[in-house]
Amino acid sequence: MDIHHLKYFVVLSEELHFGRAAQRLHMAQPPLSQRIKDLEKELGVLLFHRRRTGVELSEAGALLLEHARNVLDNVAMAQESMRRIRPGASGILQVAVPPDTNPRALEAMVSSFASAAPDVLLNLHELTTVEQVERLRDGELDVAVVRHPLSSVGFESGPVASKALGVVLNASHPLAALSSVRLGDLSGNPLIIFPRHMAPPLYDSFLQTCRDAGYLPAAIVHARNQHFTHGLIMAGRGVHFNEEPWTPLPDGIVWRPLVGDPLAWRTSALWLKSRRSAETDAFVEAVRAGLAAGGHG
Known part of the structure; x- marks a missing residue:
């Protein structure tokens, strides 16, 4: 059972409306509906009764909600514990880039960061913009390299660089x-x-x-x-x-x-203010150097 599916289930249980839940999750409604169906199929039960005005929790859904909230709370506490014991200059930085990132730009980002923070392990992920924003909010990423335009409410952004298409x-x-x-x-x-x-x-x-x-x-x-x-x-x-x-x-x-x-790729680093550190600052600077090496102005 995927932890993200549980999160989608809990949000829909609280909103009882696919449209509002999708907006809160910063995703489109069809993939949310599909993931809920996948969860129902995996569990072999109906979690929601679909109505014209929204949804209602089924008996099985109400039972799962109690367990799901506990699971998500425990995951959040575990993540927070790991963040607290992360030894700063010898820790891990979780970052993500778009799937079609220019190889020269990526190589320059990695090299620049390694020079600035040699004792920090850079854990790279290849994610879409929607996935990046979701995982930043969930605390699973420290910094993302995103394409604009996007909704950046609640985030801080580095300089936006542009490359013509x-x-x-x-x-x-x-x-x-x-x-x-x-x-x-x-x-x-x-x-x-x-x-x-x-x-x-x-x-x-x-x-x-x-x-x-x-x-x-x-x-x-x-x-x-x-x-x-x-x-x-x-x-x-x-x-x-x-x-x-x-x-x-x-x-x-x-x-x-x-x-x-x-048309142009307009790209920048994005992060939550609460996750800012010397390591994230170093990677934001590495993103700037990497984009310049990749031909962004």
């Missing part, structure tokens, strides 16, 4: 013959983009910028993995926005800058 096209596409591409000229092409649940504000911002520039995609295709994305482009299934490649692209696809740089 271009478009990845099939080499036979008519626009591939140009040295740069106007965003509006892509209208009618399917767009290959990360799933919305990974970073809802960023996803919405991308699509709004496309609409404002006159790019109306013929379809939206969701892809997480770079190889899958490249395969779709090679098959002529759409175009994709990303930063300039740091290694050669596969034969059959090309990258072109966008005129006026309308």
Whole structure:
């Protein structure tokens, strides 16, 4: 039984409404509903009665709630105990970066932090923006490297660095013959983009910028993995926005800058004020150095 599933269950038990619970958890409603269904399937019981106006705890749900709260309280106490005994300069820093972080940027972050805090173990995680924010709030991360825009209420942020994005096209596409591409000229092409649940504000911002520039995609295709994305482009299934490649692209696809740089990765470190320490300050500075090494300005 996943500890996160228990947390979702408790929040829904308190709100008795999927929409309010999802908002409180900083996640979309469909994945919350799915995780509750997964928990019910695992336990073999119905935890909630679904109503038009919300949900009600079932008898099994009420029984689980008593146990779940105790489990979460004990986990929180264990985490706090570990934080208290963490020996500062010889402790562990839990950090996370986006799945598509530029390798040069990541290498520079790790090297810079190792130089500044050689006795601190850096435990790196590859997480989406939604996962990063959730785990920061839960105290499972000390610092996250996030993409903006996002809701940063309750957090502190380092300097936001920007890196312009271009478009990845099939080499036979008519626009591939140009040295740069106007965003509006892509209208009618399917767009290959990360799933919305990974970073809802960023996803919405991308699509709004496309609409404002006159790019109306013929379809939206969701892809997480770079190889899958490249395969779709090679098959002529759409175009994709990303930063300039740091290694050669596969034969059959090309990258072109966008005129006026309308799209960009806007990235910074993010942390809870209550978790700030000399170690987190050192990593925030390492993030700045890493982003600069990765071409962010």
